[in-house]
Structure formats: C-alpha cells, structure tokens
Amino acid sequence: MEDVKLGVVETKFADIIWRQEPLSSGELVTICREELSWKKSTTYTVLKKLCDKGIFQNQEGRITSLISRQDFYAARSTKFVEDTFDGSLPAFIAAFTSRKSLSREEIAEIRDMIDSSGGADHRLGNRK
Known part of the structure; x- marks a missing residue:
C-alpha cells in the first residue's frame, strides 16, 4: 500500500x-x-x-x-513511526509516555503483545 x-x-x-x-x-x-x-x-x-x-x-x-x-491503521502507524522517530518504536513510546502515564492495564497489555510477537522469546533464545 x-x-x-x-x-x-x-x-x-x-x-x-x-x-x-x-x-x-x-x-x-x-x-x-x-x-x-x-x-x-x-x-x-x-x-x-x-x-x-x-x-x-x-x-x-x-x-x-x-x-x-486493522491493516490500514497498522500501515499508517508504521509510516508515522518511520517518518517521525526514524523507525524506532522505543523512541515513540518514550515520547508518548513523557506526556501520558500508562495504566497498569495498558502496561500489561503491551507486555502481552510483546510476548505474543515472539520478541521476548527470541531475545531469551539468543542468550544461550
């Protein structure tokens, strides 16, 4: 797209x-x-x-x-992070949370998303 x-x-x-x-x-x-x-x-x-x-x-x-x-807004979000934060999701999250605190529920939901993406498992697997 x-x-x-x-x-x-x-x-x-x-x-x-x-x-x-x-x-x-x-x-x-x-x-x-x-x-x-x-x-x-x-x-x-x-x-x-x-x-x-x-x-x-x-x-x-x-x-x-x-x-x-969902796919449309995922592509738009990716483009925004690429254009505004040089593609760095951590930089985006740092900027976002500097103005708005995340609730415990939001933090848990984000952790679940990271865990289900395989990101955490992949990093742990590389520590052998």
Missing part, C-alpha cells in the same frame, strides 16, 4: 464501510445520508476516491474493502 492518508471525513466514511461490509451502494448511500447528512452524489464521489486509492472496491454495486481497517 502506498502512503495513503485519510482526512477526518474520509475516515468516518471508511469506518462506515469497514463496519458494514459487504454492503450495496444503495445501503451505503442510505447510511451516509443518515450518519453524515450526505447526498447520493457526495457518497459516490468519496467512494470513487477511496476506490482509486486502493482501499475499497465497488464491483457491480457491491462495496468491499481491499485492505482491512
């Missing part, structure tokens, strides 16, 4: 699709009218833009994603 950015409105729109997919273009128009107060033409214009970016596809009036919400 190229460096695709979404504005605030595009993000709300994308979240609607990710939450509801697969859905028909008619269903999408109805949801956008109710949730975003959009006209049909606005919905189709933004949909085409995000299809052109390779995030969604509209095949015969059926809207589906080409990239999951």
Whole structure:
C-alpha cells in the first residue's frame, strides 16, 4: 500500500464501510445520508476516491474493502513511526509516555503483545 492518508471525513466514511461490509451502494448511500447528512452524489464521489486509492472496491454495486481497517491503521502507524522517530518504536513510546502515564492495564497489555510477537522469546533464545 502506498502512503495513503485519510482526512477526518474520509475516515468516518471508511469506518462506515469497514463496519458494514459487504454492503450495496444503495445501503451505503442510505447510511451516509443518515450518519453524515450526505447526498447520493457526495457518497459516490468519496467512494470513487477511496476506490482509486486502493482501499475499497465497488464491483457491480457491491462495496468491499481491499485492505482491512486493522491493516490500514497498522500501515499508517508504521509510516508515522518511520517518518517521525526514524523507525524506532522505543523512541515513540518514550515520547508518548513523557506526556501520558500508562495504566497498569495498558502496561500489561503491551507486555502481552510483546510476548505474543515472539520478541521476548527470541531475545531469551539468543542468550544461550
């Protein structure tokens, strides 16, 4: 995926699709009218833009994603860390925690993520 950015409105729109997919273009128009107060033409214009970016596809009036919400935001997060912290996740965490303390639950959740990624096991295995 190229460096695709979404504005605030595009993000709300994308979240609607990710939450509801697969859905028909008619269903999408109805949801956008109710949730975003959009006209049909606005919905189709933004949909085409995000299809052109390779995030969604509209095949015969059926809207589906080409990239999951999780994968999209994982790629965006990786790009942010690369651009802002020279790719250093520890530098990002240091900057983040200098302004906001982590709760015990957040710390435990992060430790679990590290442990499940194999990072801790891999490092321990190399200490032989």
